[in-house]
Amino acid sequence: MADPAPLPVARQFDLVGHSKAVTAVEADHNGSRLVAGGNDYMVHLWDFGGLKSDGKSFRSFEVTEGHPVVAVSWSPTGDAFMVVTSYSQPKVYNRDGKELGELPKGDMYIRDLKNTKGHVTNCTGGCWHPTDRTTALTCSEDGTLRVWDVMEITQKTVVKPQLAKPGRVSVTSCAYSADGRLIAAGLQDGTIQLWDVRGKFGHSAAVGLVPVPKAQQPLFGKQTWTYSSAPGQIARNAHAAGSDITCVRFSLSVQNLLSRGEDGSIKLWDLRKFKQPLRTADGLTCNYHNTQCCFSPDEKQVLTGTSAEGKDSSGALVVLSADTLEKVGEVEVDGSAVSVQWHPRINQIFVGCGGRTGGCVRTFYDSKLSSKGALMAASRAPRATAADFVRLDQPKIYAPNALPMYREDMPGKPLPKKRRKELEEERNKYQPQKGSAARGVAVGAGGQLGASGGTLLTQHVLKQQGGLVNPKDEDARAMFLRHADKASDEFERFTAAYRATQPQRIYQQEEDDEEGEEGGGGGGQ
Structure with missing residues (x-):
């Protein structure tokens, strides 16, 4: 077998903007734009055609408040992308980040989830169809996969995995094959299931429903989607039960399947003998429920990320041999390595990494092996700020x-x-004039003028009208005597009723002090 292609990891370039770990990364098929989402609830867009060496995105936005991003996926034509958060309603955006629509939410009170028009609980993953620009796939903790018409924003098919016992088991990952004819899903019980979607997929979900009364028919929409449950192939106990299968990926030849688990393992499967894995690699720390893996463009190598085990440790981008799953090499990153993509057209590796205190998309490239993308952006200096620019x-x-x-x-x-x-x-x-303030007296204390020296408009007006005078400089007796005439007039208003009966005012006479009189008589004796 020929030697695998060399890794383009000679240089690295960071795309910055996230404040927490980047959990979803994907570049479009031309390698001209990249979208990434993280645990900070934000999505960032980079355009390599205008990207500078500072690595700043040209657009960022929050998809659903308080819900981290778990998956992003471009349409095959690159004119739109889908963002899946932990909320039950993924959203579709155009190439520039303008929202085109939000997938509907189902009725959480309906027992049979095949009769709901959307997911009813948190989504865990999703991807766009590799060749059909109108179709996308999502999975959720409600135990279903759903195929969507993203142009009409309607549901096409509900897929319910086959369980070993009754109940509800979360579907933690999903993927389309490169030709779009197979769907793979990883379940929380450690099971991997495959469906062949060629031809007519599923049957009508309206079969067996009780007809709606005619009076209520306008209130209910008709179930136009299909329903499928029986998978074509099942691998029981593919990973440890109770731990998430964080990623499933088909090879380009659609002969092999990769699966990554929270149990710290990665496994290679042959679709022709799907009962047991061909190869298994253990000891790959995984602390994120959507840690990804992928094949190299020549399918001779496998890439995945490992998580940091503590504050003093760091994760890494791990490269394994596709034949033996033996470790070929690794490159350390800041924090944990979560999302991974090796773009075949520009030959660059994108790794979403970080932790609770920061995150970035680390791009690995080689000046001789790679083309465009980060290779061109790293050589462009940031635009200088104009000298007359005002913040x-x-x-x-x-x-x-x-x-x-x-x-x-x-x-x-x-x-x-x-x-x-x-x-x-x-x-x-x-x-301000030197005055009372300079002598340590408070401004305006004791009725004094303020430090403005009478320059204020209010002080000027009061002074002209005679109202701005210090009470200490004025005789209090003279102040009262000024109002003597007014006081007599006011008194007449209250005594006018007694003018006829008492023309002569009679006032109470002052009486001598009785004790004083007695004392005076005793002294005469």
């Missing part, structure tokens, strides 16, 4: 018509010395 968050405002005490000189040619001296003298005229 909007820290604006500098100049007011030439403001008072001299607030006016600032405009930038540019310095003023002559004489002019600067004149401006300084003019400003000093409007400075």
Whole structure:
């Protein structure tokens, strides 16, 4: 067998923007744009045609608030992509990141999930059909896979895996084969199941339903989708029961299948003998439920990521031989390596990595083996900031018509010395006067004028009207006597009723102190 192609890992280039681990990465089929999502609930878009060496994305947005991204997938034509979060409704976007539609949600109170129009619980994965731009596939914790018409935003087929015993088992991963004729699904009970979707796939899901009364028919939509349950092939106990199968991937020749599990193993399967795996590799730490794996373009190597076991350790991009699954090499990354893609057209490897404190898409390439993509972006310097550029968050405002005490000189040619001296003298005229504030007395205390020296408009108006006077400087008796005439007039208003009966006012006479009189008589004796 010929030697495998050399790895394009001579250099690396980081696409930045995520604040937590990047859990989903995929470049379009031309290798011109890349979309990535992570545990920070954000999706970032990079265009290699205009990407600079700083690695910043040209667009970022939050898909569903509070729900991490678990999968991203481009359409075969590259004009749209699908984003699957842990929410029950994946979304479809156009090439520039504008939302085209949201897949419907099913009725969680219906017992038989084949009769719902969408997923009812968290989604765990999804991918676009490799050749049909109108079809996509998703899987969920509700135990179903669903095939969608993403152009009409409607459900086409509901697929329910065959279980060993009644119940509901989460479907943790799914994939299309390269020719689109097979669907693979990994279940939480450690089972891998395959369906052949060629021809008419499934039968009508409306068979056996109780007809809706005519009066209520306008309130209910007709079930137009199909239903399938019996898989073509089943591999029981493919991975440890109770642990997620984080990824399933077909080879380009559609003869082999890779499966990655949270049990720390990766297995290679022959689709012609699907009962037992051909090869198994263990000891690959996996702490993320959507850790991915993939084949190299020549199918002679297998790539997967490993998770960091602690704060002082780091994950790695691991390269295995496709024949023996023996480790060929590994490249350490920051945090854990979760999502992996080896793009065949530009020969570059994209690794979504990170942890709780940060994340990035690490791109590996070789200047001799790779083309376009990060190879071109790494040589472009970031656009320099213009000298006269003003930051909007820290604006500098100049007011030439403001008072001299607030006016600032405009930038540019310095003023002559004489002019600067004149401006300084003019400003000093409007400075606060030395007064009570300079003597340690509070401004305005005791009725004193403020430090502005009467320059405020209110102080000026009050002073002109005679209302701005210090009470300490005014005679209190004179203040009351000014109102004596007004007081007599006010008194007449209350005594007018007694003018006829008491023309002469009678006031109570003062009486002498009785004790004083008695004391005076005793002294005379």
